[in-house]
Amino acid sequence: MEMIEVQGQPPNNSEPVVLIIGKMDGVHLGHQSLLQEAERLATEEDKIAVYGFSDHPKWVLRGDESFKYSLSTIEDRQTRLEQFGVDRYYHVHFTKEYAKTSPEEFVLQHLNRLNVRHVIVGEDFRFGKGRGSDAEGLAELCQQIGAGVSIVPGVQLHDRKVSSTDIRTHVTQGRMEAAQAMLGRPFEITGVVEKGEQLGRQLGFPTLNVGGIDEYVKVKPGVYLGLVKKVQEAPEYYYTLISAGYRPTVNGDSYKVEAYLLDFSGDLYDQKVTVQFLRHMRDEENFDGMDALIEQMHQDEKNARAILGL
Ligand SMILES: Cc1cc2nc3c(=O)[nH]c(=O)nc-3n(C[C@H](O)[C@H](O)[C@H](O)COP(=O)(O)O)c2cc1C
Numbered sequence: 001m002e003m004i005e006v007q008g009q010p011p012n013n014s015e016p017v018v019l020i021i022g023k024m025d026g027v028h029l030g031h032q033s034l035l036q037e038a039e040r041l042a043t044e045e046d047k048i049a050v051y052g053f054s055d056h057p058k059w060v061l062r063g064d065e066s067f068k069y070s071l072s073t074i075e076d077r078q079t080r081l082e083q084f085g086v087d088r089y090y091h092v093h094f095t096k097e098y099a100k101t102s103p104e105e106f107v108l109q110h111l112n113r114l115n116v117r118h119v120i121v122g123e124d125f126r127f128g129k130g131r132g133s134d135a136e137g138l139a140e141l142c143q144q145i146g147a148g149v150s151i152v153p154g155v156q157l158h159d160r161k162v163s164s165t166d167i168r169t170h171v172t173q174g175r176m177e178a179a180q181a182m183l184g185r186p187f188e189i190t191g192v193v194e195k196g197e198q199l200g201r202q203l204g205f206p207t208l209n210v211g212g213i214d215e216y217v218k219v220k221p222g223v224y225l226g227l228v229k230k231v232q233e234a235p236e237y238y239y240t241l242i243s244a245g246y247r248p249t250v251n252g253d254s255y256k257v258e259a260y261l262l263d264f265s266g267d268l269y270d271q272k273v274t275v276q277f278l279r280h281m282r283d284e285e286n287f288d289g290m291d292a293l294i295e296q297m298h299q300d301e302k303n304a305r306a307i308l309g310l
């Protein structure tokens, strides 16, 4: 997929595009409905493009930490959107300055450079300085640049609209099944295996430490059942016990995600892995000594095997 970095105005473009506006964090069921609409509307000549913002406005403008972290990195979004037929991603740098763009400037100057045939947004879309305009306002302005607009209704799940905000809350509360229901797949993070303190193998539970995951929302500290995928040409999956948290028993100092792969032995250092969270098994505990921790880890493994039929 083509990736275009945008600071302020996007570059001129000649090929016709069907454009979806939104960060698409997580590419959840609601986003997937916008993607289906794009597939439906795009003709042979059209490119399908996403106009996505780099950071959440509530983080950039208000410093609200709960909007700092994401369900997906830009690489994750790229991979996923490509699978849904997207040809191009405009990665728009959302800054305090950019937030001053008026609705008119956004459509008549920015979008007007893109040769947009059709724009697709969700029904609650707001845009422009101070969230000044909405989907209807977009439709009116787009008439002036000869682009059609589709306003796609939100996807409902059990009386709530599927949203990235709700999914982030589910993840931080350890509700992995609920997150999965809204995403249409398990919540996952991708990173590179780093060296830890080499304590795991002494305890009989070697764990790979997943590095480079600072952008992701932090799952609630605890033990999870999940999968590890080795990201390579022919991916391999392993059932896994995941420990996420601060490791109070061993005086851990920072938040870490570690994975103990069932029925695996080998070296995974420096490999790229994806960790998928399937279900929360228990909260993280501060054990009185290593023996109690080891005993509990054996129990965790037993519980996991029982669930998986291993
Ligand atoms: C199944 C499992 C459960 C764990 N549960 C806890 C826990 O409840 N409390 C805790 O402090 N650490 C827990 N840990 C983390 C261990 O303390 C950690 O894996 C160990 O210190 C090894 O660290 P290292 O990989 O950096 O060497 C758990 C690890 C695993 C694999």
Ligand SMILES: Nc1ncnc2c1ncn2[C@@H]1O[C@H](COP(=O)(O)OP(=O)(O)O)[C@@H](O)[C@H]1O
Pocket: 193, 194, 195, 196, 197, 198, 199, 200, 201, 202, 205, 206, 207, 208, 209, 259, 260, 261, 262, 263, 264, 265, 266, 267, 268, 269
């Ligand atoms: N079943 C397994 N699950 C996770 N990692 C394993 C497993 N078997 C071997 N390993 C390897 O051992 C490393 C973890 O060993 P550990 O003693 O916990 O060291 P570290 O503290 O560096 O993570 C992993 O990064 C991986 O390369």
